[in-house]
Amino acid sequence: MATFHKMVLEFNRLLSHQKFIEALDFYDDDVVASDNLNAPVKGKxxxxxxxxxxxxxxxxxxxxxxxxxxxxxxxxxxxxxxxxIKYRVGSAGTGFRYKDGRTIKLSRSIIFTVHSPELLFLTRS
Structure with a gap:
């Protein structure tokens, strides 16, 4: 378990240091990524x-x-x-499912604060 948790810490460290492409090494080739706003993204x-x-x-x-x-x-x-970008993300929760040390599924729940006077908050679940 300590090894798995260390892997998760390293993965999150890459993301928090904006090393998104390097973090792809932690994803399975058949990963499915989804969030509360868009259709799922399938494949690495x-x-x-x-x-x-x-x-x-x-x-x-x-x-x-x-x-x-x-x-x-x-x-x-x-x-x-x-x-x-077009919006500023205030917070997000991300769940990851792993198989053989690789992410096979991730799900994000995102709350956006929009830079538009008409739309102050946009949330969708």
């Missing part, structure tokens, strides 16, 4: 394209782990994200 190559698009179009101010729990090939991380 599709997830890579999504990450590259995010890196290209976002100015990241902060990514911090608020809390973390891991046990039996499952982890949950509560994140604080702050970046400029």
């Amino acid at each position: 190559s599709s997830l890579r394209k999504q990450m590259e698009d995010f890196i290209e179009n976002a100015t990241i101010e902060a990514i911090e782990v608020v809390s973390l729990s891991s046990e039996d090939n499952l982890s949950f991380t509560n994140w604080y994200y702050s970046f400029d």
Whole structure:
């Protein structure tokens, strides 16, 4: 269990240091990534394209782990994200399911604060 938890810590360290492409080494080729706003992203190559698009179009101010729990090939991380794009993420919770030390499924629940006077908060579950 300590080894799994150390792996999760290393994975989260990469993400919090904005090393998104390097973090792909922790994903299974058939990963399914979903959040509360978009259709699931299937496969590591599709997830890579999504990450590259995010890196290209976002100015990241902060990514911090608020809390973390891991046990039996499952982890949950509560994140604080702050970046400029079309919106600023105030918080997100991410659950990861692992198989053989690789992420096979991740689910995000995101709360957005939008830079628009018409929409102050956008949440969807």
